[in-house]
Amino acid sequence: MARYGMVIDETKCVGCYACRVACQNLNHLRENEAYNFLEEREYGKFPNFHRVFLPVQCQHCDNPPCVSVCPTGASYKRKDGIVLVNEKDCIGCKYCIAACPYNVRIIKKEGYIEKCRFCLEFVEQGGQPACVTTCMTGVRMFGDLDDPNSEISRYVAQNVHLLKTYKEEFDTRPRIFYKKV
Amino acid sequence: MEKPGKTKMKPIKISRRTFLKGSGLAAGALSMGVFDFTSWSRTSMEGPVTRIPTICNGCGNRCAIFAYVKNKRIWRIEGNPEANGNQGVICPKGHGYVHDLYNPNRIRSPLKRVGTKFQAISWEQAYKEISQKINLILMDNGPESIFWVNYPMPNHGYALRLMHSLTSPHYFTHGSTCFTARNAAWNFTVGKLPANDLVNSKYIMIMGRNPAGGIDLGQVKDIVKAKEKGAKVIVVDPRHSETAILADEWLPIKPGTDLAFLLAMINVMVEEKLYEKEFIENHTVGFPQLEDEIINYPPVWAEKICEIPAKTIVRIAREMAMQKPRALIHRGYHGAFGAQYLNSFQTARALAIANSLLGNINREGGIYFSESANLGELQPTHPAPAGPSSSKADGTGIPGRYPLGSYGDGITHAIPELALRGILKCGFVYHHNPLRTNPNPKRVIAGYKKLDLMVVIDPVLSETASIAHYVLPASFYLEADDAVDTKHSGKQAQVTIQQKAIEPVFDTRSAFQIITDLGKHLGVGRYFNFTLDEANALRLKPFGVSLESLKAKGVLPVGPQWKEGFVKADTPSGKVEIASAVLNELGYPAVPRWEAPLVSPDDKDPHSFRLIHGKQAYHTHAMTANQPYLMAISRRYDMIRLWINRARAEKLGLKDGDVVQMKSMIGEGKIRVKLTEGLHPSCVWLPSGYGNFSKYLTTAYDQGLSYNDFLPTLFDPAVGHAMASEVIVQVKKA
Numbered sequence: 023m024a025r026y027g028m029v030i031d032e033t034k035c036v037g038c039y040a041c042r043v044a045c046q047n048l049n050h051l052r053e054n055e056a057y058n059f060l061e062e063r064e065y066g067k068f069p070n071f072h073r074v075f076l077p078v079q080c081q082h083c084d085n086p087p088c089v090s091v092c093p094t095g096a097s098y099k100r101k102d103g104i105v106l107v108n109e110k111d112c113i114g115c116k117y118c119i120a121a122c123p124y125n126v127r128i129i130k131k132e133g134y135i136e137k138c139r140f141c142l143e144f145v146e147q148g149g150q151p152a153c154v155t156t157c158m159t160g161v162r163m164f165g166d167l168d169d170p171n172s173e174i175s176r177y178v179a180q181n182v183h184l185l186k187t188y189k190e191e192f193d194t195r196p197r198i199f200y201k202k203v
Numbered sequence: 204m205e206k207p208g209k210t211k212m213k214p215i216k217i218s219r220r221t222f223l224k225g226s227g228l229a230a231g232a233l234s235m236g237v238f239d240f241t242s243w244s245r246t247s248m249e250g251p252v253t254r255i256p257t258i259c260n261g262c263g264n265r266c267a268i269f270a271y272v273k274n275k276r277i278w279r280i281e282g283n284p285e286a287n288g289n290q291g292v293i294c295p296k297g298h299g300y301v302h303d304l305y306n307p308n309r310i311r312s313p314l315k316r317v318g319t320k321f322q323a324i325s326w327e328q329a330y331k332e333i334s335q336k337i338n339l340i341l342m343d344n345g346p347e348s349i350f351w352v353n354y355p356m357p358n359h360g361y362a363l364r365l366m367h368s369l370t371s372p373h374y375f376t377h378g379s380t381c382f383t384a385r386n387a388a389w390n391f392t393v394g395k396l397p398a399n400d401l402v403n404s405k406y407i408m409i410m411g412r413n414p415a416g417g418i419d420l421g422q423v424k425d426i427v428k429a430k431e432k433g434a435k436v437i438v439v440d441p442r443h444s445e446t447a448i449l450a451d452e453w454l455p456i457k458p459g460t461d462l463a464f465l466l467a468m469i470n471v472m473v474e475e476k477l478y479e480k481e482f483i484e485n486h487t488v489g490f491p492q493l494e495d496e497i498i499n500y501p502p503v504w505a506e507k508i509c510e511i512p513a514k515t516i517v518r519i520a521r522e523m524a525m526q527k528p529r530a531l532i533h534r535g536y537h538g539a540f541g542a543q544y545l546n547s548f549q550t551a552r553a554l555a556i557a558n559s560l561l562g563n564i565n566r567e568g569g570i571y572f573s574e575s576a577n578l579g580e581l582q583p584t585h586p587a588p589a590g591p592s593s594s595k596a597d598g599t600g601i602p603g604r605y606p607l608g609s610y611g612d613g614i615t616h617a618i619p620e621l622a623l624r625g626i627l628k629c630g631f632v633y634h635h636n637p638l639r640t641n642p643n644p645k646r647v648i649a650g651y652k653k654l655d656l657m658v659v660i661d662p663v664l665s666e667t668a669s670i671a672h673y674v675l676p677a678s679f680y681l682e683a684d685d686a687v688d689t690k691h692s693g694k695q696a697q698v699t700i701q702q703k704a705i706e707p708v709f710d711t712r713s714a715f716q717i718i719t720d721l722g723k724h725l726g727v728g729r730y731f732n733f734t735l736d737e738a739n740a741l742r743l744k745p746f747g748v749s750l751e752s753l754k755a756k757g758v759l760p761v762g763p764q765w766k767e768g769f770v771k772a773d774t775p776s777g778k779v780e781i782a783s784a785v786l787n788e789l790g791y792p793a794v795p796r797w798e799a800p801l802v803s804p805d806d807k808d809p810h811s812f813r814l815i816h817g818k819q820a821y822h823t824h825a826m827t828a829n830q831p832y833l834m835a836i837s838r839r840y841d842m843i844r845l846w847i848n849r850a851r852a853e854k855l856g857l858k859d860g861d862v863v864q865m866k867s868m869i870g871e872g873k874i875r876v877k878l879t880e881g882l883h884p885s886c887v888w889l890p891s892g893y894g895n896f897s898k899y900l901t902t903a904y905d906q907g908l909s910y911n912d913f914l915p916t917l918f919d920p921a922v923g924h925a926m927a928s929e930v931i932v933q934v935k936k937a
Contacts, residue, residue: 034427036415036445038820039836043298046832047279050244053302053831060840068848068880069455071443131241155281158292158415158423159449 025103026140027167027197028151029174029185030077034159037062037075041153041162048141048152055128057138058153074203077161079153080105080126080138081188081196088118088127096134103167103197104142109134123192140164167197240305243276250274255704256283256757258688260680261296262823263354264288265690266420267758268297270681270704277301277681277704282420286758287693289420295821296418299832301681304708308663308829308899310676311709321664321674326712326720333673334724336656340629346370347593350630352377352615352637354824357688357701361718361731361738362633364588368727372591373627377635378612380642380925382541387607387922388551389534391783393564394773395572398692399533401425403568406523406530408437410461410554411539415445417818421693423449437519439464439511440538441815442846442888443881455883458815458928459800460509461539462546465532465553466797467505467513468520470497472560477524479562486769487559489782493794500797508797510883527561529568534558538817542924546798548607553795559779565769574765575692578742581733585741588730596626597923605923606789614923616641616916619650629656631721633714634677638666639825639895642914642925643869660717663829664899676711678703683713687739687753696762698743700753791921801917801929804885809854812847813886814867814932816910822892828903829895837893843907844877846888847934852878855936862937867913867930873937874908887934 042058049057061076082105088097089105096111097118107118112134119127119135127137141151145164149155154162165174178185178199185199252273259266259280267286271278280301284291303309313329314321324332340348350373351362359376366374378386389396401407402425414422426449430436438450439461447453456464472478473494483490502513523530532554535541540550563569581587597617598604608614615637621627632651641647644666651657652670659671668674677683685701712720715735722731733741740750746761753759774780787793805811821827821836828834837843845863857863859878865871865887874889882888893907910927917926 034449036423036448036820038295038415038418038445040293040295040298040820042836043295043821043832044279044293047298047301050240052240053835054839056835056839062840064880066880068850068882068884069453071453071455071880073443073448073881075448152279155291156293156298158294158418158420159427160424 023101023168024166025168025197026082026145026164027103027174027199028082028140029163029177029199029201031161031163031201032074032076033201033203034161035060035075035077036159038158040156040158041077044152044156045138045141048144049139052131055130055136057126057128057136059126072203076200077153078124078126078188079198081124081194081198082138082140083194083196085193085195087121087123087192087194091117091121093117104140106139106142107135107137109136123189123194243274252278255702256755257681257702257704258357258690258699258757259293259297259300260701261294261300261827262418264419265357265688265699266293266297267691267699268293269757270301272704275705277304283757285697285756286699287421287691287695287697290424292420292424294418294420295836296823296827296833299821299830300823300827302832303662303830304679304681306663306829308901309679309709310662310664310668310674310711313676314674316672326710329673329675330720330724333656333658334721334726337629337725340655341369344628347372347591347596348626348628349373350375350618350627351633352618352630352635353633354635356634356714357686357690358715358718361686361715362631364730365718365722365725365727367590368588368722368730369725370589370591372593372595373613373630375613375615375618376611377615377640378609379614379616379923380542380640380927381537383609383612383924384543384547384919384922385535385541385551386609388540388548389555391607391774391780391786392552392555392559393779397534397564397570398573399531400566400568400571401531402428404429404529404531405434405568406526407434407533408439408519408523408531409446409450409533410439410464410535411543412533412536413440413444413446413538413817415449416820417537418820435522441883441886442817443879444817445820454511454515457508457510457883458813458886459544459546459803462550462553462795462797463500463505463508464511464516465550465557466497466500466795467502467516469493469553469557469560470500471502471517471520472524472557473497475521477520478560479527482528482562482564482769483560486564486772487779487781488776489780489794492782493556496794496796523561528563528566530561531563531569532558534570542926543928544926545801545919545929547919547924547926548922549792549795549798556781556795559781564779565767567767571765573692574694574696574762576689576696576698576761577745578687578689578698579744581738581741585730585733588727596621599923602789605918605921607791607921608923614918616647616925617918617923619647620916622650622653625653627654629654631658631660632667632671633660636661636665636667636825638670639909640911642911642927643916644911645869646916660714662711664897665825666895666897669897669899675717676709677714677717678707678711681705682707682711683715684735685713685715686735687742691758694765695760697758697760698746698748698753699758700739702754702757801926802931804931809851810933810935812851812932812934813928814865814889814910814913814930815886815928816889816891819890819892822890825892825895825909828893828906829900831902834902834906837906841877842890843875843893845874845908846879846882847876848882848884849878849880851884852876855934857936864935864937865908865913866933867915869915870912872908872912887932
């Protein structure tokens with residue numbers, strides 16, 4: 023059984039938002055519905071200045087607060103690591119939105135809650151998520167963390183000292199790992 | 204903001220009755236559900252998908268893509284991995300612009316202006332009336348009174364053929380507002396515009412170019428690959444650009460002074476003999492003249508002008524020389540020296556010469572002459588028209604006028620001036636929106652309105668279309684086959700092709716068909732006696748590849764592989780011209796010398812700034828602000844703001860998000876500010892792509908400002924370019 027995960031190299035994101043729109047198209051989202059977000063930060067004083075775009079999406083946590091607060095079981099975690107929302111069971115109560123520390127859940131026009139699904143249907147057919155394949159700087163790497171020969175597993179093994187998870191203080195244990203600036 | 208549209212133009216109303224009559228088919232189609240996003244998305248999560256290789260039209264790069272059609276609607280696109288230009292990836296504009304196919308603002312049939320309203324008419328009526336009017340105008344005023352202006356598309360050769368069939372010299376591109384100074388300088392130095400071998404470079408300096416914002420996907424991929432192999436990347440830009448995010452160093456140069464930086468770098472390379480001696484001796488002319496001139500520009504001199512420390516200039520010159528010839532200064536595009544300043548030509552010349560001193564011309568990891576496909580001719584099967592007997596009225600290529608200007612591109616922002624003087628009487632504007640992309644819109648509007656006949660070919664009622672006499676709705680690129688294209692040059696040339704992914708949604712025609720139809724109606728049909736397939740097959744003939752195989756793949760490599768090594772330049776001497784005898788004869792300096800910008804902000808006035816501008820990764824020119832998917836990014840992330848240096852802003856009592864009043868000698872407007880440490884204090888930076896004032900563009904209308912609202916009409920005295928950063932503004936809290 024695969025255990026999916028992602029590495030995001032935040033040193034490479036230039037803030038172009040291609041991931042956002044590629045994802046919107048693949049997942050039939052409207053213009054104001056997005057699963058990918060960028061958080062821009064500035065460091066330093068002129069002329070010693072730098073800025074960073076941090077790509078943020080559902081972290082597919084191993085300890086997902088969205089799942090534990092969901093009153094209907096609509097939010098759930100699959101064995102392959104992917105956190106999903108079953109739209110038929112979702113009553114739109116927004117508890118999960120309040121519980122998620124990453125602010126990545128949206129209310130679809132149809133009334134249910136959604137968020138990044140790691141392009142599940144696509145991945146199951148051997149594809150890669152749209153945010154991965156469209157990126158001109160190669161910010162993201164996606165794959166099976168349980169397969170020691172996968173590109174992502176090898177990368178994580180080699181760079182483990184450079185990788186962090188986002189908002190560790192919430193003990194959500196994300197499956198997205200960030201290579202920090 | 205006093206919008207030019209509000210003062211100079213009466214709103215043009217499409218009368219409801221005629222509009223509905225003309226668009227009955229389309230209105231029916233829209234209500235059927237197939238084009239309704241919600242019902243489509245519900246039915247289409249599953250379903251058969253077709254994949255059509257074609258090219259993107261989200262900007263001018265024409266990236267090769269696969270378009271996916273699901274349940275008769277465009278679903279999404281992917282990058283074609285074979286293409287040199289985009290190497291399998293696609294930017295946000297490409298993904299977002301596909302939705303414009305279903306934009307309710309699209310024109311659904313040809314339109315004719317009647318008084319202040321547009322009336323829907325048939326194609327036959329449009330062609331008939333347009334050609335009758337043009338024939339009368341040309342009889343009275345001669346063939347040179349007609350023009351065609353476009354942002355180049357794969358079919359632009361056919362537009363040029365149309366003008367040549369009518370014996371008019373007046374085919375124009377947008378070039379004078381974009382790149383003509385850069386091109387002229389490279390032409391005078393090495394004979395043509397070269398490319399950058401970024402992926403093999405060990406030291407990359409990028410000045411005034413931002414491929415991660417004004418997106419060039421292949422270049423960004425190559426920069427990332429080069430960095431992974433250990434290359435150093437330096438970005439010289441007044442703003443911490445998106446490319447600067449990837450760089451090892453950001454050098455925030457004072458805008459308009461890149462020439463001083465380059466002259467000082469050359470000074471160091473010459474004084475310290477860091478240049479590639481063998482290359483200079485064997486392949487260049489004029490080095491001794493450069494030695495004589497460059498002594499005037501030591502780094503300590505440059506530091507005072509460009510505000511980059513002298514020791515930094517010295518260090519970078521030395522570091523680059525250590526890596527030569529695998530070190531390069533990016534050949535540039537629009538920013539800094541494309542069409543920005545009075546000194547842009549000299550800046551680009553200095554840049555070309557600095558590269559030459561590194562001995563990197565046509566070397567791996569340097570500046571190289573890319574392989575570009577030379578398409579076959581239509582003749583002798585279809586003889587070419589004789590062409591014009593007069594030269595362009597804008598003076599490009601003429602000594603005493605704009606001798607360094609590009610005759611092929613013309614001076615696009617001279618069109619309204621030539622119209623006001625009664626020289627141009629009628630014309631076509633295709634895939635171009637000069638009312639929004641040319642400086643000084645009031646003047647541009649006055650000029651284009653002076654025309655006896657103006658025909659605009661566009662999918663929507665842009666600012667320019669909204670003052671036209673006739674508007675011909677071009678099919679969207681995903682609905683139309685088009686001419687074979689050569690945009691993807693590289694280490695091996697490539698040809699690409701635009702193919703229809705779905706049938707036209709409205710009563711539109713492909714631009715290729717519109718051009719050939721016009722030829723037939725204007726009495727020059729003998730030059731347009733071919734089908735698109737026939738013409739495309741003839742164009743591909745020299746390469747021995749079939750049209751069918753190109754259609755199947757979307758992109759095909761053709762011709763030889765690039766070979767390293769400098770042999771000969773397309774210059775009068777056959778060598779790299781560090782000193783140019785031609786420039787000397789024309790009365791310009793043979794080697795570059797310092798030239799100050801035309802205008803500069805007043806250091807003593809806290810309100811005085813230079814207005815500079817640049818692209819955001821999710822907008823193209825004035826074309827995409829009407830695309831809801833792309834505008835949603837601008838709004839969600841508060842991107843429609845004027846950047847201002849934090850310390851300067853605080854002196855004006857400004858906080859992040861405050862509204863300011865910005866005023867130049869020709870215009871004024873209000874906009875919110877973004878306070879940042881990432882901008883040179885002497886300037887404010889306005890993202891381009893906003894400030895649309897056509898009320899027919901419901902998403903784009905009245906969002907932000909355009910730098911063109913502040914720019915006076917200027918013509919560089921040698922090249923004729925727009926000098927688009929030679930403008931000083933007063934910024935005050937509103």
